[in-house]
Amino acid sequence: MDRIWSGRSIAASILVLVLLCAAAPAEAQRYDAPRKFGRGLAGMTTCFLEVPGNIVKTTRARGLGYGLTLGFAEGLGRLVVRPLVGVYEFVTAPFPIPAGYKPIIEPEFPWDYF
16 A cells, blocks of 8 residues: 655655744744844854855855955954854844844855855
């Protein structure tokens, strides 16, 4: 007898549901304490994405030569800034500073470059 819902189809359904819920439009974005906490945690743990992220961003804007040089240099600079801001946001997550829990640096998360 065939099963209607196998383990794979349940996992795929859950994955699709999570992705649909996570893909909120930018104008509907709300900032709150748990998001600030997660942003701080992400900044502390995934700051290494700043180097390739800035290479990608600069390459898209100005070309490969600039991306590999200026993008790399900017990524190294942000490699220092991102974890420091992450610690600050992690510690101050319960408090609405800056106003409305808005992010201090852009992009909000290191993986938003890609």
